[in-house]
Amino acid sequence: MERVADMAEHTRQGFAEQLERHRGIVFKVAGTYCRNPDDRAELAQEIASRLWQAYPRFDPARPFSTWMYRIALNVAISFVRDDSQRRRHAIPLDDQLHDIADPHATDPQAEQQVRILHRFIHAQAPLDRALLLLYLEDRSYREMSEILGISETNVATKISRLKQRIRNEL
Amino acid sequence: MDTDELKAAWQALERRMAQHDQLSLHLFREGRLEKARHSLRPLFWGQIAQIVFGVAMTVLGVSCWTPHRDLPVLLVSGILVHAYGVATTAMAGITLGLIGLIDYSAPVLTIQRHLARLRRFYACNGMIAGLSWWLLWLPFVIALGAVVGGNLTPAAPGMLVVCLAIGIPGLIASAWIHRVRRRRAGSEACFQDALGGSSIRRSQRVLDELSRFERE
Numbered sequence: 405m406e407r408v409a410d411m412a413e414h415t416r417q418g419f420a421e422q423l424e425r426h427r428g429i430v431f432k433v434a435g436t437y438c439r440n441p442d443d444r445a446e447l448a449q450e451i452a453s454r455l456w457q458a459y460p461r462f463d464p465a466r467p468f469s470t471w472m473y474r475i476a477l478n479v480a481i482s483f484v485r486d487d488s489q490r491r492r493h494a495i496p497l498d499d500q501l502h503d504i505a506d507p508h509a510t511d512p513q514a515e516q517q518v519r520i521l522h523r524f525i526h527a528q529a530p531l532d533r534a535l536l537l538l539y540l541e542d543r544s545y546r547e548m549s550e551i552l553g554i555s556e557t558n559v560a561t562k563i564s565r566l567k568q569r570i571r572n573e574l
Numbered sequence: 575m576d577t578d579e580l581k582a583a584w585q586a587l588e589r590r591m592a593q594h595d596q597l598s599l600h601l602f603r604e605g606r607l608e609k610a611r612h613s614l615r616p617l618f619w620g621q622i623a624q625i626v627f628g629v630a631m632t633v634l635g636v637s638c639w640t641p642h643r644d645l646p647v648l649l650v651s652g653i654l655v656h657a658y659g660v661a662t663t664a665m666a667g668i669t670l671g672l673i674g675l676i677d678y679s680a681p682v683l684t685i686q687r688h689l690a691r692l693r694r695f696y697a698c699n700g701m702i703a704g705l706s707w708w709l710l711w712l713p714f715v716i717a718l719g720a721v722v723g724g725n726l727t728p729a730a731p732g733m734l735v736v737c738l739a740i741g742i743p744g745l746i747a748s749a750w751i752h753r754v755r756r757r758r759a760g761s762e763a764c765f766q767d768a769l770g771g772s773s774i775r776r777s778q779r780v781l782d783e784l785s786r787f788e789r790e
Contacts, residue, residue, distance in 0.1 A: 428592070435591035444591075458679045475678045478685045485780065517575055517583040518590075531787045534682060540584045553681025554788055574575040 419459045422468055423452065429472050430455075436525055436537045437480040447483050451476045473538070473551045481530045520574055535562055617696065618673055624666035624703070631659030631714075638717035647730045648720050651713035658710055665699040683784055690780040708744040712737035 423430075434448040454475050462471055528536055531552075538548045545563070549556045575583070639652025672692040678685060712733055719726040726733070 428588075431592055432588060435588075454678050458677070461677075461679065471679050474681060474685075477682050478678045478680075481682065481686055482689060514582065514586065517579055518586045520575070521580065521583040522587055529783065531682070531686075531783065540581065542581075551682060553683035558788070570575070570580060574580065 415460065419456060423455065426469055426472050429469060429476055432537065432541070433473075433476040433480050436533055437484050437530070439526055443483075447480060450483065451479045454479050467547075470547055470550055473543075473547075477534045477537075477551065481534065484530055517574075524570070524574060532566070535559075536566060539563055539566060618670065621666040621669045621673075625663050625670075628659045628661075628663030628666060631655055631662060633659070634714075634717050634721060635659055638720045642720060645727060647716060647727045651716040652720070654710065654713040655717045658706060662703050665695075665703065669696050669699060683788060687781065687784050690778075690784065694778065694781075705745065705748060708748070709737060709741040712741075 430448050430451050431444075433451065434444045438444040438447050455472060458471075458475055462468070525533060525536060534552065535548070538551065543551070545556045545559045548559045548563075552559070554562075635652045635654070635656025635658070637652075638655060639649045642648035642652070669692070672688070672695060676685065676688060676692075680688075715733070716726050716730060
């Protein structure tokens with residue numbers, strides 16, 4: 405009985421360490437899919453919960469970040485497709501921009517670029533947003549393909565189109 | 575914006591989001607991971623409730639037809655209620671099975687497709703379970719009457735006429751409105767939501783979106 409409790413504690417500790425090391429992924433995904441701080445916190449919590457549930461099946465021979473991205477993106481995409489959630493916390497876009505504004509910004513041009521990028525990210529469809537996030541995070545094509553479940557060639561084509569869209573729209 | 579500016583803007587955005595999200599960290603540290611909201615939890619409990627309902631209908635159906643094999647009205651009514659109970663239980667069981675198969679650590683497209691199919695199956699399940707009541711109320715009332723001791727058999731022919739007079743136009747009207755509303759996209763929300771049609775439409779849109787994403 406004591407051994408089982410020790411093992412559970414060990415698993416929990418291992419998970420907490422991994423989560424702490426890669427927690428940026430959770431917040432970046434939550435920030436990419438939710439503009440409202442309350443929604444973001446709720447989504448981050450749900451991602452963490454799903455990670456914890458899936459952790460016993462995690463294969464340590466595989467990269468933790470890839471596994472984490474898959475779960476985080478799957479949860480986030482499902483979350484934004486839940487209409488009631490979106491309606492509940494819907495607030496005007498300008499108010500949402502206050503949330504990411506830096507009151508001490510010294511470079512107006514850089515500040516403007518952050519706002520434009522924020523708008524651009526949230527204007528993308530859920531799947532395109534996943535691709536954009538992975539691109540901004542400098543993930544390799546191979547990793548993107550493993551996370552999304554499409555071929556590397558397909559990833560390359562999509563990234564090239566995404567870059568073109570960025571050039572045109574930003 | 576060139577690539578360097580884009581990456582710089584992303585890093586700035588990332589830092590700001592991290593500042594705002596510091597508060598969320600205490601949830602991880604306090605070990606409250608199990609308490610998070612799960613979007614599929616209401617669906618799960620809804621299916622459990624459907625199974626309980628389905629089993630109750632099966633019991634009612636069996637209790638009606640087994641002791642009255644010599645009375646065609648009670649035999650047919652009982653079998654219909656029994657069949658409905660079994661079908662409802664089976665559909666809820668399949669939905670629960672589909673929920674159980676969800677592994678969020680699978681690739682994004684695989685899981686999103688699985689979720690869209692689950693949503694579609696669930697919506698069809700709801701439509702079949704609900705619409706059949708246009709006609710099922712009659713065998714249900716007769717079966718219930720037989721089980722609680724009231725014999726409605728003598729009134730059955732008259733009730734059957736009423737049931738068909740209401741049920742068949744009701745079903746035709748439901749199908750017709752569903753079709754008309756489907757043609758007029760945009761104004762169909764209320765009725766189709768009531769029928770579960772919006773869920774089917776939404777899941778189909780997601781499946782189309784996934785196929786497009788994969789193809790393009």
